[in-house]
Amino acid sequence: MPRSLTATPLDEAFLDLRAVSVLSVHLDVRVTGHVDTVRLADALATAAGRHPMARARPAPEAPWSFRAGWVLDGVLGVAVTDSVDDARERLQSELPDDRAVSVVVARDDGGDWILFRFHHAAIDGRGAVRFVATVIDAYAGRELPDDGPHLDRGRDLRRLAGARGLRDVSARAAKIASDAVGRAGITRIAGDGGEDGPHHAFATRRLEPGVVAALRERKPEGSTLNDVLLAAHLRTVLRWNRRHGGCVGRSVSVMMPVDLRGRDDDVVANLASYVAVVVPVGELDDPAAALAAVSAQTRAVKEQGSAGWIVDVLGALPVPRGLKRVSPRLLPLVEGLFVESTILSNLGPVSFGDLGDAGPVREVRFSPPNLSPRMAVTLGVAGHDDGLTLTWRSLRRQVGARGVDAFAEEFLAALHER
Incomplete structure (x- = not known):
């Protein structure tokens, strides 16, 4: 049974901005070697299991309802390409089906790229870094850290920043x-x-x-x-x-x-x-x-x-x-x-572990959407x-x-x- 979740007022603001903007949070990771896409898909599933918002999609809503919601039933897949610049532009320029996370591996002789796109209504820049870190650790077979706070408590805006x-x-x-x-x-x-x-x-x-x-x-x-x-x-x-x-x-x-x-x-x-x-x-x-x-x-x-x-x-x-x-x-x-x-938007220092046989991370790129x-x-x-x-x-x-x-x-x- 898919899990449902009430959207926060901040989530709603970004969901509504879909009418005028493509709200993609862009995060690229380049490694020194080549990525096993089957292994990466398994790592994505593991990370999405620990971070439910990665599986989120907007729930259907009636015009007279007062709150938007999420359905947490998405499945993360991996696409493969050999043209990194074109793939980056296409990936960040669209949000098909409003999926919270989409991933493309771009093959390159100098080291593969893993291109991530996050829907800002579900996941922001710091959330993107946290999710990618879990994917990388799962891919490398490392012990994963604690999941962090319960999702409802972690998204309680009044607790975090209310006057x-x-x-x-x-x-x-x-x-x-x-x-x-x-x-x-x-x-x-x-x-x-x-x-x-x-x-x-x-x-x-x-x-x-x-x-x-x-x-x-x-x-x-x-x-x-x-x-x-x-x-x-x-x-x-x-x-x-x-x-x-x-x-x-x-x-x-x-x-x-x-x-x-x-x-x-x-x-x-x-x-x-x-x-x-x-x-x-x-x-x-x-x-x-x-x-x-x-x-x-x-x-x-x-x-x-x-x-x-x-x-x-x-x-x-x-x-x-x-x-x-x-x-x-x-x-x-x-x-x-x-x-x-x-x-x-400044993410600050970003530190990822290596991806096992795919090698260490050699480059990280990030950009915020045009709101x-x-x-x-x-x-x-x-x-x-x-x-x-x-x-x-x-x-x-x-x-x-x-x-x-x-x-x-x-x-x-x-x-x-x-």
Whole structure:
């Protein structure tokens, strides 16, 4: 008998965004050898047994119902291809049947790729890493760690991040109001004419350990490496638009995911809140001023716990699902107040074991989805072997493959500018 599960308000928000976006979380793992697909399929089944959201698909729902749900009855399979770039673009550009997880092995003489696609409504970036780690350990025959918290407890948003009192409510309301004011006249990433093809195009760059160490060394006290990346990303949007004759507004904003999990709640699910970092254009011409503006905002988010705003807002009023499902189509009316210029999602250090005979993991790539048709480019960051791998994803019809590659080069120039 298939197991059913009630969707959280956060799950519902992403389920409804399907109307306007392809909500694929992209995670690639490359090994030094060749993957046994039968063994990988067994490992996927083992991991899905321990992490039920990997088997999730949206349950049928009536327009008058007040909560969406999941049915946990999916079966994970493995497809095989010999063209990694084409496979990545096709895999991340579609969500057939709303399966929570899809997997493709791309054969390569330099080492096979295992390409994962996760539906963001079911599993976020950290959940994806946790699931892939279980797959890799199961494939290699290692003893698997504890399953983590019970799924219902691990997905209890009120427990994890609900407002604890008037102080929390005030801080969160102030953050929402400040962001709305800051977004007035927001800058949108200019298109380059785009091109036909799969919905998404990708570009990847690697920051080697020495480069990362130098960035850490030169950042001012009180700023994080993530702040450095955020500031460079915001400045890239401005530089890109100026080079391409795009409109430059009063501010540029980046959506930054914030993990709602507790330190011990390593559950595979969708538990990513989002906060805005909004910087006036006048502060983005100078690298130091841009970094100071970003650092001040990210510090305030951490100190005030304002990332929990999404729990309070989404769970505030019972609204029939029929109304919720049409709400994303109203985004063009309000996106100036609620939709950022872009996203930067940083997984932090990602450490996987080896895959037995298939060898150690030599590369990890990650990118977040474009949550709105107005977010032409997003950036994902994954730490591996003391370096950073950066992957940009674009909406191909707005910014094509050559364009997103040029955007990546623009970012590197902004990152190293003093």
